[in-house]
Amino acid sequence: MADIVLDKVSKSFPDGTVAVRDVDLEIADGEFVILVGPSGCGKSTTLNMIAGLEDITGGELRIAGERVNDKAPRDRDIAMVFQSYALYPNMTVRENMAFPLRLAKLDKETIEQKVSEAAKVLELTALLDRKPANLSGGQRQRVAMGRAIVRSPKAFLMDEPLSNLDAKLRVQMRTVVSRLQKKLGTTTVYVTHDQTEAMTLGDRVVIMRGGAVQQVGPPQELYDNPANLFVAGFIGSPSMNFLHAAVEDGKLRTAVGDVPLGDRIRRELTAEDAPRELILGIRPEHFEDASLIDDETRARGTEFEAPVEIVESMGSDKYVYLTVEGERASAAELEELAADVGTEDLTGSGSSLVTRLSAESTVAEGESRRIWFNLEKIHLFDPSNGRNLTLHEGRAAGALAS
Amino acid sequence: MAAMDTTAAAKWRWGLLDVVVVVFALVPVLWIASLSFKTTGTLTDGNFIPREWTLDNYRTIFSTDQFVRALVNSIGIALIATTIAVVLGTMAAYAVARLDFPGKKALVGVSLLIAMFPQVSLVSPLFEIERSLGLFDTWPGLILPYITFALPLAIYTLSAFFKQIPWDLEKAAKMDGATQGQAFRRVIAPLAAPGVFTTAILVFIFCWNDFLFAISLTSTERSRTVPVALSFFTGESQFEDPTGAICAAAVVITIPIILFVLFFQRRIVSGLTSGAVKG
Numbered sequence: 001m002a003d004i005v006l007d008k009v010s011k012s013f014p015d016g017t018v019a020v021r022d023v024d025l026e027i028a029d030g031e032f033v034i035l036v037g038p039s040g041c042g043k044s045t046t047l048n049m050i051a052g053l054e055d056i057t058g059g060e061l062r063i064a065g066e067r068v069n070d071k072a073p074r075d076r077d078i079a080m081v082f083q084s085y086a087l088y089p090n091m092t093v094r095e096n097m098a099f100p101l102r103l104a105k106l107d108k109e110t111i112e113q114k115v116s117e118a119a120k121v122l123e124l125t126a127l128l129d130r131k132p133a134n135l136s137g138g139q140r141q142r143v144a145m146g147r148a149i150v151r152s153p154k155a156f157l158m159d160e161p162l163s164n165l166d167a168k169l170r171v172q173m174r175t176v177v178s179r180l181q182k183k184l185g186t187t188t189v190y191v192t193h194d195q196t197e198a199m200t201l202g203d204r205v206v207i208m209r210g211g212a213v214q215q216v217g218p219p220q221e222l223y224d225n226p227a228n229l230f231v232a233g234f235i236g237s238p239s240m241n242f243l244h245a246a247v248e249d250g251k252l253r254t255a256v257g258d259v260p261l262g263d264r265i266r267r268e269l270t271a272e273d274a275p276r277e278l279i280l281g282i283r284p285e286h287f288e289d290a291s292l293i294d295d296e297t298r299a300r301g302t303e304f305e306a307p308v309e310i311v312e313s314m315g316s317d318k319y320v321y322l323t324v325e326g327e328r329a330s331a332a333e334l335e336e337l338a339a340d341v342g343t344e345d346l347t348g349s350g351s352s353l354v355t356r357l358s359a360e361s362t363v364a365e366g367e368s369r370r371i372w373f374n375l376e377k378i379h380l381f382d383p384s385n386g387r388n389l390t391l392h393e394g395r396a397a398g399a400l401a402s
Numbered sequence: 403m404a405a406m407d408t409t410a411a412a413k414w415r416w417g418l419l420d421v422v423v424v425v426f427a428l429v430p431v432l433w434i435a436s437l438s439f440k441t442t443g444t445l446t447d448g449n450f451i452p453r454e455w456t457l458d459n460y461r462t463i464f465s466t467d468q469f470v471r472a473l474v475n476s477i478g479i480a481l482i483a484t485t486i487a488v489v490l491g492t493m494a495a496y497a498v499a500r501l502d503f504p505g506k507k508a509l510v511g512v513s514l515l516i517a518m519f520p521q522v523s524l525v526s527p528l529f530e531i532e533r534s535l536g537l538f539d540t541w542p543g544l545i546l547p548y549i550t551f552a553l554p555l556a557i558y559t560l561s562a563f564f565k566q567i568p569w570d571l572e573k574a575a576k577m578d579g580a581t582q583g584q585a586f587r588r589v590i591a592p593l594a595a596p597g598v599f600t601t602a603i604l605v606f607i608f609c610w611n612d613f614l615f616a617i618s619l620t621s622t623e624r625s626r627t628v629p630v631a632l633s634f635f636t637g638e639s640q641f642e643d644p645t646g647a648i649c650a651a652a653v654v655i656t657i658p659i660i661l662f663v664l665f666f667q668r669r670i671v672s673g674l675t676s677g678a679v680k681g
Contacts, residue, residue: 053573074579086574090592099588100578148579317415 002064010058038340242275255326287355472631491556499564563597
């Protein structure tokens with residue numbers, strides 16, 4: 001067990017492309033850190049550099065205080081679980097799990113004991129004599145994990161280990177991974193492109209984009225206080241709603257009505273180079289059916305009326321899609337996020353808002369409904385650089401903060 | 403994928419085609435086998451099934467030192483050449499499939515060039531070279547050119563096999579604490595085994611069947627291989643045709659090839675890499 005420190009770690013290729021740019025990250029002993037981002041953001045490259053499968057072209061990597069830049073993977077004492085599982089097809093489950101121990105030249109009894117212990121933890125005992133070809137996807141995945149835990153390495157690296165499983169099994173394996181990591185207390189770096197995995201698994205989440213770290217923090221903190229537009233759009237499902245907002249007379253003119261601004265935001269907007277146009281971000285759960293809230297709550301927000309397009313009742317609450325007119329919010333970050341999800345070509349006039357209302361709401365498709373939203377929870381972003389203007393000393397303060 | 407055509411008419415059509423192909427390929431072989439069992443008198447009677455069966459032809463060839471000696475030469479030379487070519491070819495193919503090294507394109511290009519080069523044009527220079535080096539009419543004198551011409555074949559076949567093996571397996575082995583060499587020996591090589599065996603068969607057949615080099619680069623029983631020895635067969639008198647003996651010898655030299663193929667075929671298990679990675 002050990003801590004892992006990335007000190008301005010970079011990766012550039014001979015042709016000049018930079019895959020990873022000055023990544024600074026301190027992973028504490030026993031911590032579970034998630035690297036997340038859209039494809040091509042450099043998260044897998046970063047993991048491979050920690051593993052030693054790819055050369056580090058700049059900066060320093062330290063494991064347990066020791067510089068390991070030039071060490072071969074075998075001398076770093078870390079185990080890795082691959083997306084493809086990478087089980088040795090010519091060996092049985094037992095032999096697969098014993099392989100790292102045999103390479104470490106342990107004696108037969110110790111190997112046998114360690115393998116059966118690991119098999120017990122992962123419920124693989126009955127499968128020990130099977131070949132990988134005769135296992136289901138979930139079982140193969142567990143064997144891959146078994147091979148990693150069996151030699152008690154300093155750290156685990158996991159490269160999208162669950163992305164080949166079907167949705168149901170993925171949820172199940174997520175808890176297996178989480179429980180295993182807590183039980184063993186081994187430092188773990190986990191790469192995923194799935195924000196749900198990132199939110200549920202990690203102690204801390206590192207969000208990457210274009211080879212650079214965007215924000216690092218516990219999942220809830222990233223959700224509540226996104227540093228920029230990209231983080232705000234990436235974390236959360238359904239994702240945050242973004243609306244175009246024009247600054248006029250100390251107010252914001254938006255498709256969901258005028259939004260009053262507090263002193264602090266107003267001060268920021270009076271600066272010479274302050275943007276005249278902003279992007280307003282509201283999470284789906286910060287909307288509510290206006291007829292369901294008391295006066296005290298009502299005062300903290302503002303209301304608007306919009307036609308209801310679709311109602312999806314989830315039982316516990318309702319997802320309501322509203323149509324709002326007006327300009328779309330546009331920024332490089334938003335286009336990138338849309339491209340990652342595959343919706344970049346879905347451009348209609350106006351935009352659709354996703355809201356999460358209480359189950360008691362009597363909202364129906366086709367009607368026009370008064371909707372309230374919480375001004376204390378909204379975010380304002382500068383479209384030119386994506387910065388979250390509502391963030392004050394690392395905490396989002398809403399639009400009204402003074 | 404279209405469903406396989408399983409109507410009765412289609413079955414007949416395919417069946418007929420299969421029979422034609424098999425008959426076309428096997429009749430000459432069976433004809434030789436049949437001739438080898440005929441007596442001298444009935445040799446030219448044109449019957450497919452011999453009227454009088456005899457093993458005389460087989461006794462004749464094994465009674466002469468000439469044939470047995472050639473058989474030993476053939477087996478020895480072919481086995482040694484195959485082993486060396488496959489070992490070198492495996493290493494080269496692995497490098498070609500997995501590594502980026504300067505001159506990789508040149509290596510692949512040159513080996514393709516060697517494979518295309520007409521062998522007959524090399525016979526005279528080789529003859530001169532081997533005579534001045536003292537390799538003429540020796541085992542190494544045949545083994546060396548066989549390796550040269552078998553290597554491109556081996557490299558091409560094997561690198562195709564190596565390219566099929568998932569890269570992740572080697573990474574996994576390295577993460578598990580293997581050196582490059584251990585990763586190759588314990589993970590990659592066992593998976594490449596079907597490819598190695600296939601290549602071994604092809605190379606062995608090439609060495610075993612070669613006539614051109616064998617007749618040009620040998621002069622005595624010391625290193626003469628079977629295909630050449632056959633051409634030196636004579637009857638008991640100069641008026642007697644050694645057809646029966648040649649046929650018997652032809653049958654005998656086919657047997658090692660069949661054994662070799664059968665032996666290795668059992669090791670060519672398809673789908674050996676299944677289960678390694680999610681497909």
